[in-house]
Amino acid sequence: MKDESEIIITLPDGSQRNYPKGVTAMQIALSISEGLARNVIAAKVGNEVWDPGRAIEENSLVKLLTWNDTDGKATFWHSSAHLLAEALEALYPGVKFGTGPSLERGFYYDVDLGEHSISQDDFPKIEAKMLELARQKNEYVRQPIGKEEAIAYFKEKGDEYKLELLDGLEDGSITLYQQGNFTDLCKGPHIxxxxxxxxxxxxxxxxxxxxxxxxxxxxxxxxxxxxxxQKELDEHLALMEEAKKRDHRRLGKDLELFAFSEKVGQGLPLWLPKGAMLRERLESFLRKAQTRAGYLPVVTPHIGSKELYVTSGHWDKYGKDSFQPIKTPNIGEEYLLKPMNCPHHCEIYKTSPRSYKDLPIRFAEFGTVYRYEQSGELHGLTRVRGFTQDDAHIFCRPDQVKSEFLKVIDLVLYVFNSLGFDDYSAQISLRDPENKQKYIGADSDWEKAETAIIEAAAEKGLETVTELGEAAFYGPKLDFMVRDALGRKWQLGTIQVDYQLPQRFQLEYTGSDNQKHRPVMIHRAPFGSMERFIAILIENTAGQFPLWLSPDQIAILPISEKYAEYAEEVFFQLQDHDIRGFVDHRDEKIGRKIRDAEVTKVPFMIIVGEKEMEEGKISIRRKGEGDLGSLTIAEFADFFKKEAKV
RNA sequence: GCCGUUGUAGCUCAGGGGUAGAGCACUUCCUUGGUAAGGAAGAGGUCAGGGGUUCAAAUCCCCUCAAUGGCUCCA
Known part of the structure; x- marks a missing residue:
């Protein structure tokens, strides 16, 4: 006969234990080991994260969470947000509180400071207060409360933000948490x-x-x-410092890749020779892959008649917030700086009648577009006002959508793999069902497009996250998201299924039935934009690019000017092997030349002096590794070719 | 666009109502040196731009521009 006052707790390893009803996660931990109990900061009960001190009344699967668990950290940081709030309330009486969640790394609290104002200079004071309160070891106390009572509490306190939040909560599900002198509306859990x-x-x-x-x-x-x-904080801060060194804005300047000029304008990058070199290499890499995949190059102008964008819907959707029309001497004639390539490509499609046998047709262009991004949004190369998309539009029959989509996924993954981008997430960006007027087109088309994307991603076994409201205005997308050095997320590759533009542009093909049909369009850009992609590439590689992409692959360093001529000769011979670089003719010692080549991240140093000249060889030094010994030029060229493979 | 911060030499930064500083880079000279910084001298700035306060502004105040941290936006 089972004891009614006992419940069965199942632990993650599958073991089961009996405990009295109302046992807490902390008590379970204590029953296992004291050391564990010291480290427990929350518990997963079923699918919810609970306070370790909350009574468990039913048979449950329980996972004890420590600092090493993601949910444990989240709880820790959420509780830290409450601690920040407590400190703020103590230091700035009358402050009102918005929300204070945990983040992937840390937490924040939104506050209305009223009369007060604070700046970074006040941080030490607030941190000190937080530490002082932390040392009091105040418990986080969970208090279920009726809605009326909660409203009364925050009315009394005068916190209209909490009242607004309460407005959306259901009576019976409301809890307050209190630690020390601070009480917050919060569903928990806490440490x-x-x-x-x-x-x-x-x-x-x-x-x-x-x-x-x-x-x-x-x-x-x-x-x-x-x-x-404290040690973990120190390590975290050191890591942040390291991350800052990989910032593409820093490295872009140091490595002379790109620049901005106030005179040219905000968000309009200037590509310096080394950056342009890198960019060209990436372009030719993708061109090659696209040729293999059946893409046809096209080229279109940087401006287009306003009518083009009225037809596409871009003018209606973005017109007032973009670069304004360019006027001509003719009255009423207006052109727009190209914000997207697709309308131009639609017009190319229309240049001749298309048969079902012609499809799919894939038009590819490194198309430079201009968008008036809000000034506060501009950010290095990742968000600019003039950028080049590695754009292509696939026009296909409805029955080809899926197979084309799958091929594009392959291409994107090929690009990512080739460049060592393994830390990305695939995001299915769908329409916001609450806000359908933001988008154009019929529901049925949207459903078809969304289904196609979801199925294709599933078929490729992509691990995806789905975001509502992130679709383009004409169709859903599969986006490939990556993080920059500072942890911000950016969209790189994107694939979009579009039923709208073919309709707006009245695109047609003749089917096997001799009837007119409407093609489907797939927009796709594996890099996304050259600018953003290179920004992330810089940060991922910390400026140490793969050999095939390095702007300078070798630096030839003569021991002294006596060997300048030999160095030049070596340089020209290596150039014949398609090896890029320069000769460092400065009147400096070899140690200095090596150091400078190292810090500018040149992959190979070629050292030539008396010995090399006599033997007709070159000494090879690899960045970060040191002397590799001497080789003939032909030997080095062979070795290099293998190393430089994509 | 909104809230905050910042803007001093090519770069990184110090200074802070009384005639502008350092290191690196640059130029010249010396040095011809074998695997991560040779030495010396020199040149370089309307202290982002404009307005104001003051006997005096790089410094204080206001505006503009730009950068930057977020928020919002992102075809």
């Missing part, structure tokens, strides 16, 4: 007490619209990060 927060760093301060809506008031958002050990 046992503030004492385990040992290391605190507030990182930055920014404005953020209440509830992320532009029409709302702007609150002050304070970001921070905390750790259970």
């Amino acid at each position: 046992p007490n503030t004492g385990i927060i040992k290391a605190i760093k507030l990182t930055n301060i920014a404005g953020a619209y209440w509830r992320n809506k532009q029409e709302n008031k702007m609150l002050t958002r304070i970001y921070g990060i905390t750790f259970p050990k």
Whole structure:
């Protein structure tokens, strides 16, 4: 006979134990080992994360969470946000609170400071207060509360933001959490007490619209990060410093890849010779892959008649927020800087009648487009106002959509793999079902397109996340997202299924039935844009590009000017083997020349002096590795060719 | 676009109401050196731009521009 007052707790390893009803995760941990109990900061009960001190009433699967679990960290940081709030309330009486969630790395709290204002200079003071409160080891106490009562509490406190949040909550599901003198509306969970927060760093301060809506008031958002050990905070800060060194804006300047000029204009990058070199190599790499995959190159102008974009719908959708029309001496004649290549490609499609036998047709172009991005959005090369898409449009029959889509996925993955981009996520970007007026086209087309994407991604075994509201206005997308050095997410490759533009442009083909049919369009860009892709490439490689992409692959370093002539000769011979580089003719010692080649990340150094000249050889030194010994030019060229393979 | 921060030599930065500083880079000279910085001298700035306060502004205030951290947006 089962004891009614006991419940069965199943642990992740499958083992089961009996505990009295109402047992807490902390008690379970204690029953296993004291060491474990010290480290437990939350628990996963079934599918929910719970406070370790919350009573478990039913048979459950329980996973004890520590700092090493993602959910454990999230709980830790969420509790840290409450600690920040407590400190702010103590230091700035009357402050009102928005929301304070955990992030992937750290947490923030949005606050309305009222009369007060704070800046980064106040961080030490706030951090000190947080530490002081942490040391009090105040417990996080969960208090279920009725809605009426909660409303009364926050009315009394005068916090209209919490009242607004309460408005959307259902009676019976509301809880408050209290630690020390601070009480917050919060569904939890939280760590046992503030004492385990040992290391605190507030990182930055920014404005953020209440509830992320532009029409709302702007609150002050304070970001921070905390750790259970000071050492971990130190390590984190050191890691951030390292990440900053990989910032493409820093490296772009150091390695002379690109620049910006106030005089040229905001968000309009200038490609310097080394950057242009890199870019050209990437372009020819993709051109080659695209030729193999049956793409046909096309070229279109940088401007197009406004009518073109009225037809495509771009003018209607983005017209007022883009670069404004270019006028001609003729009255009423207007042109737009090209914001997208697709309308031009549609017109190319229309230059001749198409048969079902011709399809799919794949037009590819490195097309430079101009978009008036909001000034606050511009960011290095990742968000600019003039950029080049590795664009192509596939016009195909409806029955070809899926196979074409699959081929494009292959191409994108080939590009990513070739460049060592293994840390990406595939995102299916669908329409926001709540906000359908943001998009053009019939529901049935959208459904077909969305189904095609979902099926194709599944067929390729891609691990995807789905985001509602992220679709383009004419169709859903499969986006390949990557992170930059500082952890921000960017869209690189994108594949989009589009039923709208073929209709707007009245695109047709003649079917086997001798009837007119409408093709489907697939927009795709494996890099996304050359600018953004290169930005991420710079950060991923920390400027140490694969050999085949390096702007300078070799630096020829004569020991002294006596060997200048031999160095030149070696240079020309290596050039004949398609090896790029330069001779360092400066009047410097070899140590200096090596150092400079090392810091500018040249993959190979060729050292030539008395010995080499006599033997007709060259000494090879590899960046970061050192002397590789001497070879003949032909030997080196062979070795190099193998190394430089994509 | 919004909230905040920043803007001093080519770069990285110090200074902070009383005639502008360092290191690196650059130029010249010396040095001809064998695997991560040889030495010396020199040149270089309307202190982002404009307006104001002041006997005096790079420094304080306002505006503009740009960069930057976020938010919003992102075809």
